[in-house]
Structures are given as structure tokens and as C-alpha cells.
Amino acid sequence: MPTSAYRDQVRRLYGLLSEQLYLGRPDFHLEGEAANSTLLFALLTALVGGKALIIGEPGLGKTTAAEYVGALVYGLPLGVIWSGEVAGHPEQTEEKIVGRPHLGKLNQGEEAVVWSCFARLPVKIVDEINRLPETKQSLVLDGLDRGKWEYLNQTLVNDEYCLFATANYQDQGTNTLIPPLLDRFDVLVEAKHPGANLAFVIGQWGSRAELLRHAASEAAFMAALHRSADGLETVLEQTRRRFAAVLRQRCGLSPLSRRQRQAIRAEIQSLPLDLEANAFVRAVLAELSFCCKYGQKRSIDVCEEGCHYTGYLCYEVRNCASNRLPSSIYRYAQALAWWLGRSQVAVEHVRAVLPYTLAHRLQWREAYLAARERERRQEPLLLHAARQATAAVFRRFYEQRHALLQALSTAARIYDGEDLPLPQGDHPLYAEIRRDLGQDEPW
Amino acid sequence: MVNPFREFRAYTPPRPLPLDTILAQRNAALQRLRQSYEALIAEESKQLVWVIEQGALSRAYTVAVEALRGVDFTVEDLEDMCLELDTADGAAASLGVPSGLFIAAMCNQVQATDIVLDLRAFKRRWPFLGFRLPRGRRLRLEGDAGDFVGALLAGGEVVVNGNVGSYAGLGMRAGLLHIAYSSGKYTGEGMRGGTIRVQGRIGSLGKAKQGFIYEGGQQVFPARSEE
Numbered sequence: 001m002p003t004s005a006y007r008d009q010v011r012r013l014y015g016l017l018s019e020q021l022y023l024g025r026p027d028f029h030l031e032g033e034a035a036n037s038t039l040l041f042a043l044l045t046a047l048v049g050g051k052a053l054i055i056g057e058p059g060l061g062k063t064t065a066a067e068y069v070g071a072l073v074y075g076l077p078l079g080v081i082w083s084g085e086v087a088g089h090p091e092q093t094e095e096k097i098v099g100r101p102h103l104g105k106l107n108q109g110e111e112a113v114v115w116s117c118f119a120r121l122p123v124k125i126v127d128e129i130n131r132l133p134e135t136k137q138s139l140v141l142d143g144l145d146r147g148k149w150e151y152l153n154q155t156l157v158n159d160e161y162c163l164f165a166t167a168n169y170q171d172q173g174t175n176t177l178i179p180p181l182l183d184r185f186d187v188l189v190e191a192k193h194p195g196a197n198l199a200f201v202i203g204q205w206g207s208r209a210e211l212l213r214h215a216a217s218e219a220a221f222m223a224a225l226h227r228s229a230d231g232l233e234t235v236l237e238q239t240r241r242r243f244a245a246v247l248r249q250r251c252g253l254s255p256l257s258r259r260q261r262q263a264i265r266a267e268i269q270s271l272p273l274d275l276e277a278n279a280f281v282r283a284v285l286a287e288l289s290f291c292c293k294y295g296q297k298r299s300i301d302v303c304e305e306g307c308h309y310t311g312y313l314c315y316e317v318r319n320c321a322s323n324r325l326p327s328s329i330y331r332y333a334q335a336l337a338w339w340l341g342r343s344q345v346a347v348e349h350v351r352a353v354l355p356y357t358l359a360h361r362l363q364w365r366e367a368y369l370a371a372r373e374r375e376r377r378q379e380p381l382l383l384h385a386a387r388q389a390t391a392a393v394f395r396r397f398y399e400q401r402h403a404l405l406q407a408l409s410t411a412a413r414i415y416d417g418e419d420l421p422l423p424q425g426d427h428p429l430y431a432e433i434r435r436d437l438g439q440d441e442p443w
Numbered sequence: 444m445v446n447p448f449r450e451f452r453a454y455t456p457p458r459p460l461p462l463d464t465i466l467a468q469r470n471a472a473l474q475r476l477r478q479s480y481e482a483l484i485a486e487e488s489k490q491l492v493w494v495i496e497q498g499a500l501s502r503a504y505t506v507a508v509e510a511l512r513g514v515d516f517t518v519e520d521l522e523d524m525c526l527e528l529d530t531a532d533g534a535a536a537s538l539g540v541p542s543g544l545f546i547a548a549m550c551n552q553v554q555a556t557d558i559v560l561d562l563r564a565f566k567r568r569w570p571f572l573g574f575r576l577p578r579g580r581r582l583r584l585e586g587d588a589g590d591f592v593g594a595l596l597a598g599g600e601v602v603v604n605g606n607v608g609s610y611a612g613l614g615m616r617a618g619l620l621h622i623a624y625s626s627g628k629y630t631g632e633g634m635r636g637g638t639i640r641v642q643g644r645i646g647s648l649g650k651a652k653q654g655f656i657y658e659g660g661q662q663v664f665p666a667r668s669e670e
Contacts, residue, residue: 278451402456406454409448411448412446412448412449413452
């Protein structure tokens with residue numbers, strides 16, 4: 001299947017989602033196209049096998065978006081997707097999330113694990129993750145990060161999976177999400193209110209879940225899963241085929257097969273970043289990790305007033321960007337460029353995904369957040385602050401992009417042994433370049 | 444170890460666009476003009492009280508000419524500098540008489556001999572435009588001008604397509620001051636030569652010594668004796 005055919009199929013799936021299943025305003029605009037950010041980022045997450053944190057008020061479709069996208073991209077009826085959902089609540093246990101001992105075999109003196117549907121299924125949804133107490137959030141850290149689940153000295157590794165977690169805004173029953181858990185999410189997106197008029201239509205429609213339900217497939221899947229006679233892949237493929245036939249009949253569309261998903265993933269991964277996009281990501285990472293006084297950003301070190309780099313983002317944030325950040329930016333910018341039918345990832349694609357990859361990861365200085373809080377905005381504060389920061393970094397980058405690109409080019413040649421003068425400039429990226437060339441300034 | 448910059452080896456800087464070059468040149472010229480103006484202000488700020496009298500005018504004008512010496516600029520740069528004086532705060536802020544003398548000095552130093560300034564684009568009404576404009580230069584001012592237009596005119600031609608304030612043509616020695624609309628009080632005060640033509644009305648005539656002043660096509664100085 002040629003590249004455009006896969007994209008066309010995914011776009012038709014998005015069309016089905018946005019027109020018949022999940023109504024929301026298009027709030028994401030790029031290259032003349034508009035999409036609903038919740039749906040689009042959920043779709044990109046399912047395609048790249050990423051992790052998305054969907055936040056919003058209760059009842060605005062956080063879990064629904066994840067369920068519908070998961071069902072269509074992975075070809076599983078909603079009943080199966082529901083079986084793999086985990087609810088975040090204080091009494092949640094490892095046995096309910098990961099797996100439990102096989103009691104029958106235990107009685108016979110054997111140790112065996114019955115893995116949970118959540119651990120086994122490729123679409124994982126943690127509903128209201130911030131109702132998990134901080135102490136229990138670490139239960140899912142490794143599983144979320146690598147798809148690796150451990151119980152009773154046994155390990156289950158997911159070859160292919162995507163993860164969605166939903167979170168309400170702070171109330172009496174919620175807990176703070178610990179930074180290591182937050183950092184494991186690639187993107188944060190808000191499920192927004194669709195507006196009075198679309199909300200009225202949603203009320204008129206009622207639940208649209210029936211379109212993605214198929215009781216016979218669901219029952220067959222659960223029975224096969226519990227028999228465990230066949231491998232999980234076989235069971236999933238059988239269910240997908242049955243469900244695909246039903247869906248074709250209902251709306252003329254097929255969900256993606258595993259082979260198609262792999263092909264799409266390969267296409268997305270093959271898209272290169274052009275040099276400007278590459279340099280922009282480096283400029284962002286430099287501003288989020290550089291510290292002229294303490295060597296790098298650390299959440300335990302306090303940035304002082306009067307620092308030369310006060311105008312840069314490093315002064316406004318408290319923590320350091322993790323190595324997961326560039327990976328998230330890279331994957332989602334590639335996925336967005338693929339969605340838009342581009343052969344290269346341009347700086348605009350990076351710029352568009354950046355707020356969603358930064359919002360949950362950055363720990364802002366209080367004064368910065370207080371200033372942003374009073375601004376007029378359409379998004380939750382963290383996303384708004386990340387968007388403003390993205391705009392500021394981009395402005396700085398754009399003004400000096402030719403000089404930065406030249407500096408990186410010179411650095412490449414110095415690194416390979418040429419005798420050239422060191423690149424000089426004010427942006428933290430210059431200092432990072434000098435460090436990488438072993439020419440750090442003496443303190 | 445892996446070269447973390449390897450993708451950038453192949454980078455070739457973009458060829459500068461002609462527009463970029465033009466803009467860079469204009470920025471550089473504006474920067475030099477701004478420095479000249481700041482030099483004038485630094486010198487003039489030493490005067491505790493700035494009084495409009497012959498000595499002060501000559502001193503300030505000489506400083507402005509000195510500050511502009513060696514600065515290569517065009518009429519477009521001159522316009523940019525006027526815009527800068529019209530809008531800037533801080534050290535480059537416009538300061539009435541010194542600003543007007545600086546603009547006059549720019550008009551007298553610029554390479555082009557035919558200069559057009561659209562005063563309608565500016566909020567300020569600078570005095571002394573056309574001050575000491577030498578022979579062979581023509582300054583056309585679109586819109587209303589301030590006081591002392593064409594003061595000490597030295598053979599040049601000043602055409603104002605609008606009204607002017609008081610003391611138009613103050614002490615002018617030679618040249619032509621043409622005002623398309625009306626002039627204020629003391630028009631031609633102390634003039635020693637040249638011609639002032641006011642198409643509209645003259646508020647009042649100053650004490651001219653020599654030269655010619657016309658109001659609406661009628662000669663009003665020297666007054667013609669009725670034959």
C-alpha cells in the first residue's frame with residue numbers, strides 16, 4: 001500500500017471519529033488544516049505507540065476519546081478496550097493492575113501468573129490516574145515506560161502498546177502526580193468543552209458507543225483470552241477481523257491491522273527533521289537544561305537573580321529536561337508531518353507539538369506561572385505557559401537561526417579535527433557547543 | 444565518540460537576499476545617524492538653559508555638522524532618522540531646537556541635492572527645517588512645518604506644501620522660500636536677501652532688511668510705492 005493510502009485510511013478514521021463519534025471544536029491549526037487537539041493527539045499516540053495524559057473536567061470525553069481512538073486504530077471492539085481499563089482509586093492494588101497468582105495452579109504447588117487484561121492488551125487506559133495515591137503511582141512506572149510488567153518473578157513485555165491516562169483537575173479526591181510518572185507521558189492534552197451548540201447535539205445523540213460495540217466479538221475475545229490456548233496475537237487478530245467486518249458493514253471503514261500499524265510506524269520513523277527543525281530542538285533543549293552557574297539545571301538548585309541568562313527559559317523553569325523529552329518531540333513531530341503528508345519534519349511541526357510535550361514536564365518558577373495565570377487564555381495554565389514559552393524560544397531561535405546553524409556546522413567540522421575558531425554567541429546553545437568541543441569556559 | 448553535530452556538516456548558509464542587504468545597510472546608516480544625534484545631545488545638554496540666539500544656534504549646528512562628518516547616508520536614511528526622532532524615547536528622544544537643527548544639518552549634508560520630507564507622517568513639528576540650506580539644494584516639505592523654516596537660508600530653495608509657523612525665513616541671506624499656504628508672525632524677520640513667497644496669508648511681517656517678500660502674488664516687501 002503506498003504511503004498516501006495509509007494516511008488516507010487514517011484520515012477517514014479521524015473523519016469518522018470527529019463527525020460521528022466525538023464532537024469537539026477544531027482547536028489545532030497548522031498548514032491550513034484544523035483538527036480537534038484531543039482527538040488528533042490521541043490518534044497520533046495510538047499510531048506511534050506513545051503515552052498521552054488527557055486532562056479536563058469530568059464528563060468532557062477524556063476517556064471516551066482514548067477508547068474510541070484505541071478501538072479504531074487497534075481494531076478492538078469497545079467491550080475489549082473496557083476490559084483493559086484500570087481505574088485510578090486509592091484502593092487499587094498490584095493484583096488488579098498487573099496480575100495475580102493462578103489460584104488453581106497454586107493449590108497444586110505451582111507458581112503461575114494470570115496477567116491482567118490491562119497488562120496484556122495493546123491499548124492501555126488508566127482512568128483518573130491522579131486518584132492513585134503517590135505511593136501507588138510507582139506501581140505502574142516501569143509498565144508505563146517500557147511495557148514491562150513483573151509479578152511473582154515473572155515478566156510480561158508488550159511488543160506493541162499505547163497508553164492513555166486521564167486526570168481531572170484537583171479536587172478532594174485527587175493526588176499530585178509524581179514528576180517521574182509525569183515525565184513518562186509523551187504529551188499532555190486537554191479535553192475541552194465542545195461549546196454550547198455541539199454539547200446540545202451530543203445530548204441529542206446520546207451515547208455513540210454502540211457503533212463500536214460488538215457483543216459476539218467481545219465475548220469470543222474474553223473466552224479465548226481466559227482459555228489461553230492460543231497466543232495473544234492470534235486472539236487479537238481474530239477479534240480484529242471479526243470486528244473489522246462488522247465495522248465495514250456499519251460505516252464502510254476498516255480499523256487498522258497490526259501490519260498496517262507497523263507500516264505506518266515505519267513511515268513515520270523514516271521522516272527526517274530538516275536542519276532548521278533539528279537546530280530548533282537543540283535550542284529548546286539547551287534553554288531547558290543549561291545553567292551557567294551549576295553546570296546544568298537541577299530541581300534542587302535555585303537560579304539566582306541577575307544571572308546573564310535571565311532572559312532565557314532556563315531562568316523560568318526549576319527542573320532539567322529529561323532525555324525522554326527529545327524523544328517525545330521527535331516522534332510526535334514526525335507523526336504530525338506524516339499526518340500532513342510532508343516528506344520532512346519542518347520547524348513548524350516541532351513548534352506545533354512542543355507545548356503538548358512540555359506542559360506536564362516543566363516545573364515553573366512561581367513568578368513566571370503567576371504572570372501567565374493572569375493572561376487571557378483558552379487552555380489550562382500549564383499548557384498556556386508551555387505555549388508562551390515555546391513562542392519565546394522560537395522567537396529567539398528564529399532571529400538568530402542562520403548564526404546558530406552556522407555555529408553547529410562549524411562545530412561539526414571542529415569535532416572532525418578542523419582548526420576553526422570556536423562559535424561565539426549569547427544563546428545557551430553556544431555554551432553547550434563549546435562544552436561538547438571540550439572548550440568549556442573556566443569558572 | 445559520535446559527532447553530535449554531524450548532520451550540520453552539509454549546511455550551507457542561505458544566499459543573502461537583496462532586500463536583506465538593503466535593510467542591513469539602512470540599519471547600519473540609521474545606527475550611525477543615531478550615534479551622531481546622541482553626540483549632539485550630549486554636547487548640548489551641557490547648556491543649563493537653551494536659549495534661541497545666534498550664538499547658540501551656530502554652536503549647535505556646527506556640532507551637528509561635525510557629528511555627521513564621515514557618515515554616509517541617503518534621503519531614505521534621513522527619513523528613517525526623522526521617524527526615529529518622532530517616536531524614540533530615552534537618549535534618542537526628540538528635543539525641539541537641537542532636533543530641528545540636526546535634521547537641517549542632515550538635509551545640508553546628504554548626498555542628494557533634491558530632498559523631499561513628508562511631514563504628515565510625523566507627530567512633531569520641528570523648528571529650523573531648511574536652516575542654512577546652501578545654494579544648489581532643494582528641500583520640499585509636504586505638510587505643515589514648524590517655526591523658523593528657512594532660517595539663515597544660504598541660497599537653497601525651500602518649498603513648503605502646507606502652512607508654516609512664525610519667523611519663517613529668519614535672517615535668510617539668499618535663496619527662495621516658497622510657502623504654499625500661510626505663514627505665521629514675523630515672517631522674514633531680519634532677512635538680508637533672497638525671496639519669500641507666501642501663497643496664502645502672512646500673519647505679520649518681521650523687520651526685513653533686504654530681499655523680497657510676496658503675499659498671494661503681491662509684493663509686500665519692500666513695499667511698492669503707488670504710482
